[in-house]
Amino acid sequence: MRGGWKMYAGPLVPIEFSLVSKKRLGALALVIDEDHGTPCPTCVIESTHTDLQAAIHELARRERTAEDTIGFFDRSNGERRAVGIHTAGLFENWIESTTYDAVIWTDGESNFLRTTGSVFSLPAARQHLLSLDVPARREAQRYLRNAPKRVDTPLRQTSLTAGWWATD
Template sequence: MLLIGRSLMATLRSPTRGDGMTEKKKAPKIAILGWGSLIWDERPEFDKHHEEWLPDGPVLKLEFSRISETRKGALTLVIDSGNGSACVSAYAISTRKNPDDAIADLRCREGTVMRRMGFYFRDGSRTCAPDVPATIAPWAAEKGFDVVVWTGLPGNFKRETGKGFTVPNAISHLQSLEPEGKAMAAEYVWRAPDFVKTELRTALQIEPWFPVPQAPADAEDAG
């Protein structure tokens, strides 16, 4: 009798579907945010784990304020609350069922460490080291995403150059690069999505020494 009672209680506690089978926990809906080379520099190992990029992601403050070693000193796009311009970002739906896998996909693609990874869990179960832009939570709620993942690399212009980030200082830095670095910088800026409109990009695209690149360079980057 005791055994039957325990069995009945276990049945009552287990959520079931209409067909009598135990209901599985629904996989979270995961979005990956992108705004730079993540979108145009295709990497099959990363790209096979997400759907197409869509242009109506959350508005983020973006600027080309990170000096990239892998791009020979070129300036790359990062979320920059102090120097950035408000830009719409892009997003892609991850095909992963486990958020940890989606985070690892992006971390490996960007060649960075966990403390530089941004993520937002709508249920508040986890937090990340980088600041979470205020626009992400309402956007995730509107789109029905449970988890949002992005690259949280900070700007490093002042640390690397000793000068505060300004458009003139950034242009001066780019002009000082070797030809290969200038070519990579031009490719990165010109190939950024049209929805990325920052003060530096606007200034660079009218500079006669900063022409549209003729052929893509093969390099890695974050963003």
């Protein structure tokens, strides 16, 4: 990566903590979620790579994920990959206001229903989080608390209220 993060300089994208993350011990992680997400500003950092495939490879390595879970839009030829129907368009519209040749993003999809058996909702998310063991629950709290401030989703707002984590 080159330079520092440009906080909230990216497009507004529907995001929610609706990914049950193995690497976060089952805590809920941020994911682009066109069904349950709230439009949130995204952050931008430049890649040192000039080759799109090399940049995709590097982001996949950093995120410890498969390359096919990295979305992209290439301005030069209009080629794109995105899980959500509308997601690539959000990035395409945004890139038109920049001098970037391409944009890449982590493009996993919500696995909440598949993993928990429940449709994502605040009560279902709370139930899942409270079912975690203590180390995983601590990781979940840390991750929710430390997300960028303007990633202010309903789950984050609710989880930070007093008593939300009580199991009684």
